[in-house]
Amino acid sequence: xxxxxxxxxxxxxxxxxxxxxxxxxxxxxxxIPFAVIGLVISIAAYAxxxxxxxxxxxxxxxxxxxxxxxxxxRLILGGGVx
Numbered sequence: 001x002x003x004x005x006x007x008x009x010x011x012x013x014x015x016x017x018x019x020x021x022x023x024x025x026x027x028x029x030x031x032i033p034f035a036v037i038g039l040v041i042s043i044a045a046y047a048x049x050x051x052x053x054x055x056x057x058x059x060x061x062x063x064x065x066x067x068x069x070x071x072x073x074r075l076i077l078g079g080g081v082x
Contacts, residue, residue, distance in 0.1 A: 002056035005045040006037035009063030011073040016067040025026075027079040035071065038064035 015031035018024060042064055045057035 001041070001045040002049060002053070002060075005038070005042040005060030006056040006063075007060075008034075008041055009060030010068075012038050012067035013063045016071050019071060019074060025074055027076050032068055032071045032075075035064040035067035039068065 002037065008021060012035035015027060016035040019031055038060060042061035044056050046054055046061060049057050
């Protein structure tokens, strides 16, 4: 489950970076829910992981959180929310 968490986080970061290009900001409407699902998966992986083996799930958690925050900021600044 850690590998899934890590992969999901990397895909969320990639989607966030693509959505920073001009005219592609609407991609955040898809990427933010994708990253929120990744947050849930990452939290579950972190909670059920072995004690010394939580690096992948923690990285996925951080990447998904960054994607949600920066994607939301991009939507607000780009006028996509109001």
